[in-house]
Structure formats: C-alpha cells, structure tokens
Amino acid sequence: MVDAxxxxxxxxxxxRPYWAKHAYEILVETAGRYNAxxxxxxxxxxxxxxxxxxxxxxxxxxxxxxxxxxxxxxxxRGEPALSSLVVHKQDGQVGxxxxxxxxxxxxxxxxxxxxxxxxxxxxxxxxxxxxxxxxPADATPSFSPRFRESRSRRVRExxxxxESTPHRRAPSRASTERHGPVCPTxxxxxxxxxxxxxxxx
Numbered sequence: 594m595v596d597a598x599x600x601x602x603x604x605x606x607x608x609r610p611y612w613a614k615h616a617y618e619i620l621v622e623t624a625g626r627y628n629a630x631x632x633x634x635x636x637x638x639x640x641x642x643x644x645x646x647x648x649x650x651x652x653x654x655x656x657x658x659x660x661x662x663x664x665x666x667x668x669x670r671g672e673p674a675l676s677s678l679v680v681h682k683q684d685g686q687v688g689x690x691x692x693x694x695x696x697x698x699x700x701x702x703x704x705x706x707x708x709x710x711x712x713x714x715x716x717x718x719x720x721x722x723x724x725x726x727x728x729p730a731d732a733t734p735s736f737s738p739r740f741r742e743s744r745s746r747r748v749r750e751x752x753x754x755x756e757s758t759p760h761r762r763a764p765s766r767a768s769t770e771r772h773g774p775v776c777p778t779x780x781x782x783x784x785x786x787x788x789x790x791x792x793x794x
Contacts, residue, residue, distance in 0.1 A: 601647075605655035608646040613662055615643040620663065620675035624724035630717070630737045632682040657690050664697040673719035674698065685739025687713040710736055 605612075619639050623629045631639075637652030640659075648655070660676040667674045676694045680687055691713055692702035703709040714734035721728045736744070 602649050603646050605648055605650050605658075608644065608648060609655070609659065609662070611644050611646055612640050612659055613666075616640050616659055617663060617666065617675070619643070620678055621724055623678050624673075624675060624717075624720040625726050627721050627726040627728050627732075628735065629721075629726075630678050630680045630685070633679055634682055636679050657693070660690065661693045661697065664694040668697050673723050674716050675720060677713040677716035678720060680737050680739070682739075684743050685737035685741070686710055710740060 616636070619631070619636065623631050633652060633656055637656055641647045656679075660679060664674050664676050666672075667676075674694045674697075676691065677687060686706065687710065689709075691709055695702055695712070703712055711734060714736055718728070718732060718734045721732075735741075
C-alpha cells in the first residue's frame with residue numbers, strides 16, 4: 594500500500610493540459626443525462642479530484658479559460674458546445690462567460706441575459722441528443738431549474754409587494770390592464786391569446 598503523497602498544489606497553467614481531458618469527460622457524462630447541468634464549483638472540484646492535481650487558485654480564475662479550450666475542441670470536432678452545461682450555483686445561468694463560447698463558434702455575443710440563456714438551453718439540448726441521453730421526442734430547450742426558479746420568483750415579486758402595501762391608493766388605469774399568462778418554459782408574459790412568441794418557432 595502506497596502512502597498518500599504530502600499535500601501539494603500546482604498552478605492552473607501547469608495543470609491545464611491535464612485538466613482538459615478530465616473536464617471533457619465530466620461534461621460528456623453530464624450530457625448523457627437529460628436536463629442535467631453542473632455548477633462551476635462542482636465542476637472545478639471534480640476536475641481536480643479526478644486529475645489528482647489541486648490548486649490554491651480560485652476556480653473562477655481558471656475555469657473560464659478551460660471552458661474556452663473545450664469550446665474550441667467542440668467547434669473543431671463539430672460537436673455541440675459542452676460549456677453550455679456549466680452554470681452558476683446561485684442563479685443557474687451560464688453567465689456572460691458564455692459569450693466566449695459564441696465567439697469561438699463565430700457567433701456574435703448576446704447581451705440580453707434571457708436570450709443568452711435560451712441559446713445555451715438550445716445548445717444543451719443538442720448536447721443531450723449528441724451524447725445519448727434519454728431525450729423525449731418532443732423535447733424543447735429549457736432553462737436550468739435554478740434559473741427557472743429565479744425567473745419565477747422575479748415574476749411573482751411585484752404582485753406580492755403590491756398586496757403587502759397598506760393603504761394603497763386607487764389603482765391607475767395602467768395597473769388595472771389585463772395581463773397575459775406567464776409562459777411555463779421561459780417565464781415571460783404571453784399574449785392574452787395565442788402561444789408564447791418566445792418559445793414558438
């Protein structure tokens with residue numbers, strides 16, 4: 594039995610070529626499970642654990658670069674961008690870093706957060722199909738559970754604040770206008786009649 598090595602750390606630059614292989618494998622495994630995503634923190638921990646190469650540098654200082662490397666690999670191989678599977682723990686978004694994935698693919702960055710997340714959701718669905726997840730035939734792109742939760746909370750907040758405000762004045766004409774239902778997929782307000790224009794081809 595070999596004793597464990599003393600605790601040692603490497604720099605992200607030295608570990609990067611070795612991390613890349615494990616990062617790719619982790620994301621392929623994630624893509625094999627329909628609707629699965631992985632957080633940046635979990636991703637960083639798994640990469641270091643599998644490779645046996647640990648660093649004192651924060652994950653945020655090196656994961657972005659590693660994801661761009663993977664995006665280049667995916668682009669060359671003609672595969673969907675696995676980077677779309679990595680989301681922030683707090684809000685379930687790929688975030689602005691996803692724009693680097695778009696640049697690698699020759700696509701213009703997307704400034705609107707919802708549009709960017711929808712692009713990532715579409716790419717994730719391509720990943721699930723490409724790597725053999727059990728994807729329903731009628732599956733459509735969907736946001737990560739945490740992002741849907743945060744969107745739903747933002748939709749509900751204005752109404753709850755109005756209901757909790759005492760002695761409010763008579764509602765104005767604008768506040769009494771009818772509103773359409775909220776789309777269960779993208780949580781945007783839909784027209785009073787007809788499907789959600791954001792989710793309909």
